[in-house]
Amino acid sequence: MYYLRKILIVAFCGIIFFTGIFSQVYADNNIEITVVFKNDGNNFKWPTCVKMIRQIPASNIYRIWVNADNEADVLETLKSSGQIKFVEIVKSVRIKPTTREDVNVKSVKKQSITRKKVNDELYEWENIIDKEKIINISNGNKIVVAVLDTGIDLDNSSFFSQLYQNLGEIPDDGIDNDENGYIDDRSGWDFGDMDHVAMDYNEHGTMVTSIVVRTSPGCIFLPLKLIKDGGLSFGTGELVEGIYYAVSMGANVINLSLTIPDSQAVRQAIETATNSGCLVVSAAGNNGGDVEFPAIMDEVIAVGSLNDKESIAYWFSPQGPELDIVAPGVAVDVISLGGISSRATGTSFSTPMVSGAVCALISKFPTKNPAEIRNILYNGCRDLGSTGKDDIFGYGALDGSNLLISVYNNFEKIGFEKGEINKTVTLQDNYYCVLNVNQKKGDTPKQEWILIGGNLKGEDFLFFYNGSAFIDWQAGLSEPSIARIIIESEVNILNPFCPDLNLGKLGYTTTGENIWYMYIYSTSDDTAKDIMTIYEEGNIIFENIITLTIE
Numbered sequence: 001m002y003y004l005r006k007i008l009i010v011a012f013c014g015i016i017f018f019t020g021i022f023s024q025v026y027a028d029n030n031i032e033i034t035v036v037f038k039n040d041g042n043n044f045k046w047p048t049c050v051k052m053i054r055q056i057p058a059s060n061i062y063r064i065w066v067n068a069d070n071e072a073d074v075l076e077t078l079k080s081s082g083q084i085k086f087v088e089i090v091k092s093v094r095i096k097p098t099t100r101e102d103v104n105v106k107s108v109k110k111q112s113i114t115r116k117k118v119n120d121e122l123y124e125w126e127n128i129i130d131k132e133k134i135i136n137i138s139n140g141n142k143i144v145v146a147v148l149d150t151g152i153d154l155d156n157s158s159f160f161s162q163l164y165q166n167l168g169e170i171p172d173d174g175i176d177n178d179e180n181g182y183i184d185d186r187s188g189w190d191f192g193d194m195d196h197v198a199m200d201y202n203e204h205g206t207m208v209t210s211i212v213v214r215t216s217p218g219c220i221f222l223p224l225k226l227i228k229d230g231g232l233s234f235g236t237g238e239l240v241e242g243i244y245y246a247v248s249m250g251a252n253v254i255n256l257s258l259t260i261p262d263s264q265a266v267r268q269a270i271e272t273a274t275n276s277g278c279l280v281v282s283a284a285g286n287n288g289g290d291v292e293f294p295a296i297m298d299e300v301i302a303v304g305s306l307n308d309k310e311s312i313a314y315w316f317s318p319q320g321p322e323l324d325i326v327a328p329g330v331a332v333d334v335i336s337l338g339g340i341s342s343r344a345t346g347t348s349f350s351t352p353m354v355s356g357a358v359c360a361l362i363s364k365f366p367t368k369n370p371a372e373i374r375n376i377l378y379n380g381c382r383d384l385g386s387t388g389k390d391d392i393f394g395y396g397a398l399d400g401s402n403l404l405i406s407v408y409n410n411f412e413k414i415g416f417e418k419g420e421i422n423k424t425v426t427l428q429d430n431y432y433c434v435l436n437v438n439q440k441k442g443d444t445p446k447q448e449w450i451l452i453g454g455n456l457k458g459e460d461f462l463f464f465y466n467g468s469a470f471i472d473w474q475a476g477l478s479e480p481s482i483a484r485i486i487i488e489s490e491v492n493i494l495n496p497f498c499p500d501l502n503l504g505k506l507g508y509t510t511t512g513e514n515i516w517y518m519y520i521y522s523t524s525d526d527t528a529k530d531i532m533t534i535y536e537e538g539n540i541i542f543e544n545i546i547t548l549t550i551e
Contacts, residue, residue, distance in 0.1 A: 029067055029068050029069075030051060030065050030066065030067055030068065031065070031066060031067075031068050031071055031089060031090070032063060032064070032065050032089075032090035032235060032237050033063075033064050033065075033066065033071075033074065033075070033078075033087055033088065033089055033090065034061060034062075034063060034087065034088045034089075034090055034236065034237055034240065034265040035061070035062040035063075035064055035078060035084060035087050036060060036061050036062075036084070036085045036086050036087070036088075036264075036265060036268065037060045037061075037062070037083055037084060037085060038060075038083060038084065038085045039060065039083070040060055041055070041060060041062060041083065044081070044083060046064070047066075047070075047073070047074050047077050049066060049067065049070040049073070049074065050064050050065070050066055050074065051064075051065045051066060051067065052064065052065045056240065056241045056244050057180060057181035057182075057244070057245075057248065058180075058244060058248050059244050059272075060085075061240060061241075061244070061265065061268075061269075063090075063237045063241070071089075075087060086264055086265075088236070088263060088264055088265050090235040090236050090237045091235060091236050091260065091261045091263060092233050092234070092235045093233060093234055093235070093236075093258070093259075093260045093261070094232055094233040095150070095202065095204070095227065095232045095233060095234070124333075125327075125328035125332050125333060125353065126214070126215075128306070128308070128309050128327075128328050128397075129215075129327055129328065129353055129357075129397075129398045129399060129400060130399055130400030130401050131214070131215055131400060132400065133400025133401050133403065133404050134215060134216075134356065134357050134360050134400040134403060135216075135217065135360070135400075136400070136404060137360040137361070137363075137364055137400075137403065137404055137407050138218070138359070138360040138361075138363035138364045139216065139217050139218030139219075139360070139363075140216030140217070140218045140219035140356065140359030140360050140362075140363050141218035141219075141363055142218065142219075142220060142363075143216065143218070143219045143220070143252045143253065143359040143362050143363050144164065144219070144220045144221075144222055144249070144250055144251045144252050144253070145212055145216070145219050145220070145221045145222065145251065145252070145253040145254075145255055145355055145356075145359060146221075146222040146224055146242075146245075146246035146249070146251035146253070146254045146255065147205060147208060147209050147212065147221055147222065147223055147224065147255045147257075147352075148224045148226055148239065148242045148243070148246070148254065148255065148256055148258070149200075149204055149205030149208055149209075149223075149224070149225070149226065149255075149257060149258070150200050150201075150202035150203070150204045150205035150206075150225060150226070150227055151188075151190065151198040151199050151200035151201070151202070151205045151206070151223055151225035151227075152188070152198055152199070152200050152205055152206055152209050152221075152223035152225075153199075153200050153206040153336075153337050153338070153339075154197070154198070154199050154200075155338070156206070156335070156337075156338070156339050158335075158339065159209065159210075159213065159221075162213050162217075162219060162220055162221055163187050163188075163220070163221065163223075164187055164188060164220050164221060164222040164223070164249070165186065165187060166178065166185055166186050166187065166249065168180075169184060169185055169186045170184075170186075171184060171186045172184055180248060180249075182196065182245070183195075183196065184196040187222075187223070188222055188223035188224055188225070189224055189225070189242075189245060190225040190229075191224065191225060191226055191234075191238040191241055191242050191245075192225060192226060192227040192228035192229070192231055192234060192238060193225075193228050193229055198223040198224065198225040199225075199229070200223075200225070200337065201229060201230060201337075202227065202232075203336050203337050204257070204348065205223065205225065206335065206336060206337055207334040207335065207336055207342070207344050207348075207349065208255065208257045208334075208348060208349065208351070208352045209221055209223065209352070210334050210335035210336075211332070211334060211349060211352035211353055211356070212255060212352040212355055212356050212359075213356075214356070215352065215353050215355070215356025215357065215359075216355075216356035216357075216359035216360060218359075218363075219253075219356070219359045222246065222249060222251055224242045224245060224246060226238045226239060226242060236260060236261075236263040236265060236266055237265075239258075239260065239263075239266055239269075240263075240265045240266055240268075240269045243266070243269040243270060243272075243273055244269055244272070246273065246278070247272060247273050247276050247278055251273075251278055252277070252278060252279065252359070252362050253278065253279045253280075253281065253355050253358050253359055253362070254273055254278055254279070254280045254281070255281055255351060255352055255355040256280065256281065256282040256283065256294065256300075256351070257282075257283045257347075257348035257349070257351045257352065258282070258283060258348070259282075259283060259284075259285045259286075259292035259293060259294075259295065260292075260293060260294065261293065262293045263293070263294075266293075266294055267294070267297065270294055270297060270299055270300060271299060274299040274370050277369065277370060278370070279301065279358050279362065279370050279373055279374070280294075280297075280299060280300045280301065281300070281301045281303060281351055281354050281355045281358060282294050282295040282300045282301065282302060282303065282351065283295060283303055283346070283347035283348050283350070283351045284302045284303055284304045284317065284318045284322075284323055284347050285318045285347060286316040286317075286318075286346050286347055286348075287316070287318060288314065288315055288316050288317065288318065289318055289319075290318055290319070290320050291304075291318045291319070291320045291322040291323050292318065295322060295323075296322045299370070301324050301325060301354060301358070301374060301377070302322050302323050302324045302325070302394070303324070303325055303326065303327060303347055303350050303351040303354050304317040304318060304319075304323050304325070304326040304329070304347055304350065304393070304394065305317040305326060305327065305328070305329020305330065305345075305346065305347045305349075305350045306326050306327060306328050306329060306330070306350070306397060307329075307330050308328075308330075309397070310384060312326065312392050312393060313329050313330050313345075316329075316345075316346065316347070317329065317347060318347075319391045319392050320391050321391055323391060323392075323393070323394040324374075324378065324394040324395060325354055325377065325378065325381055325394045325395055325396065325397070325398055326350065326384070326393050326394060326396070326397050326398070327350040327351075327353040327354055327397065327398040328349075328350060328353070329345060329346060329347055329349055329350040330345050331343045331344075331345060332344050332345065332349040332350075334349060353398055354377075354398055357377065357398055357400075357403060358373065358377065360403075361373050361376055361377060361403075361407070364407060364430065365410065365430075366428060367428065367429070376403075376406050376407065376410055377403070377406075378394075378395040379395075379406040379409070380399070380402045380403030380404070380405065380406030380407070381394070381395040381396030381397060381398065381399065381402060381403075382396045382397045382398075382399035382401075382402045383395075383396040384396050384397055407500075408432055408499045408500070411429075411430045411431050411432035411499070411500070412429070412431050412432065413431075413432045413433075413434065414431050414432065414433050414434070414546060414548070415433050415434040415435055415436065415544075415546045416434055416436065417544075418436060418438055418543060418544050419543075419544050420544065420545050420547075421544065421545070421546045421547065422547045422549070423546070423547065423548050423549070424548075424549050424550075424551040425503060425548045425549070425550060425551065426504075426550070426551060427503055427504035427508060427509070427550060428502075428504050429502070430500055430501065430502045431501045431502070431548070432499050432500070432501075433499075433501045433517075433546070433548075435450065435517060435518070435519050435546065436519065436543075436544060437519050438519065438543035438544055439521065439541075439543065440541060440543070443521070443523055443541065444523060445521035445522065445523065446521075446522060446523055446524060446525035447466070447521060447522045447524065447525065447527065447534075448466065448519070448520070448521045448522075449464050449465060449466050449519075449520050449521070449531065450464075450465045450517060450518070450519060450520075451463070451464055451465075451517065451518050451519075451520050451542075452465070452515070452516070452517045453515070453516050453517075454513070454514045454515035454516055455512075455513055455514055456506075456507060456508060456513055456515075457507070457509075457510075457513075464531055501548075503515065503548065503550060508550055510550065511550050511551060512549065512550060513549070513550045514547055514548060514549040514550065515547075515548050516545060516546060516547040516548070517545075517546055518542050518544065518545040518546065519542065519543070519544070520540050520541065520542040521540075521541055521542075522534050522539045522540055522541065523539065523541070524537075524539045
């Protein structure tokens with residue numbers, strides 16, 4: 001896709017100069033204004049006092065810089081033009097310096113991060129959220145998480161396997177190969193310095209990312225740095241452009257471990273991201289009061305913090321009807337700069353756990369929209385506090401076991417009826433397949449099997465399973481791999497089921513291919529005879545058969 005090239009222009013003495021040096025307009029007496037046009041704004045005649053103009057690629061949003069003395073005149077000119085949807089003075093947010101105080105002090109009402117190396121037992125946040133069950137849903141394979149923060153420790157090679165790679169860009173050749181408006185953006189972008197090196201010098205972004213990749217070990221993270229090297233603040237302009245960039249690069253999830261003053265431009269950016277199919281997850285804040293922006297938006301998953309498995313971190317985790325979910329947020333084990341294992345406290349570090357879980361859900365349900373994914377997430381929370389959603393815990397705590405049940409409940413259920421069932425299915429959807437153990441009245445089964453057959457890639461196959469081993473099979477395949485995947489998913493002979501059947505992942509590719517399965521038994525206890533002999537003698541009994549055919 002072709003994106004508009006970035007336009008950097010400086011007006012000086014009536015002469016227009018092209019430049020990529022943002023530092024020229026970051027002087028104390030200059031302010032940034034976000035301008036959103038009703039249409040594209042390409043032919044707009046800008047006031048001559050505007051020092052620099054930058055269009056955010058693939059949007060109708062412009063970032064402009066003016067001298068503070070000209071602010072009122074510029075705003076009046078823009079608003080009276082009739083072409084502007086809205087204008088907004090960019091708001092700056094200062095990042096609090098990293099602290100080294102004891103994270104167990106309950107009186108602290110601000111984000112607290114310790115940088116000391118952890119030598120004692122680590123805080124087991126992974127056990128509290130039942131991380132392994134989340135990974136059982138999916139490891140988030142190739143789901144892209146944009147982390148808009150302070151960057152990533154590019155010197156830590158342990159992150160490299162999950163670092164985003166923009167294959168349309170040739171590294172370090174000084175050319176915008178994919179023409180998206182960003183030169184050499186192979187693995188993220190630094191919106192503070194407007195270059196391709198998203199190196200973290202603050203720690204916060206690295207800590208947040210370390211949680212994302214542990215919760216979703218198959219995901220890909222896209223580091224988007226919002227602050228300048230050595231800086232301690234960012235503006236809504238950087239955040240807005242970062243969100244649009246994340247969308248343009250195909251992000252499935254946007255992690256915002258931050259809060260900012262309410263901004264119309266940020267609202268539009270988040271709405272655009274959501275409409276594109278992206279899930280936005282945001283920290284609720286660390287003030288112990290109301291939920292903050294942008295977590296208050298309906299489109300955003302607002303995350304608060306638990307102190308332990310059952311109680312809220314009341315001294316900083318916000319409360320209110322906008323709160324959606326909580327996760328561990330006190331003394332969380334993270335990786336900091338230089339690969340140092342540290343502990344961190346704040347909703348910033350609860351948020352990436354939820355982002356990781358969202359990766360699993362998107363991977364499992366690739367065709368569902370953001371609202372549907374949010375509902376599965378909320379229905380899978382472990383309810384705390386008042387029954388249902390409340391102002392303290394939201395829908396409840398992130399919990400892998402509960403989330404797995406919510407996932408199963410969203411699969412189409414097949415096999416609950418008796419008799420012969422014929423069902424057409426898709427390659428990409430998941431199905432909750434049940435095999436009723438139906439027996440004729442008065443029968444006492446002496447031997448029982450699950451029979452699985454079908455056609456795959458032109459070959460017919462037939463497998464028998466007795467509850468502990470495959471006792472016979474006939475197939476063009478070298479081993480009963482399909483049946484093994486189905487059977488070994490928590491199946492036993494008394495209550496057989498496959499709660500997560502996806503034919504596309506089993507290797508099916510073509511319309512008309514099928515799989516069928518059934519419960520069979522015999523009243524004969526002669527185990528010396530093989531199943532085919534028992535069948536030929538008329539001692540195989542079955543009550544139902546389920547057939548799934550690719551549509």
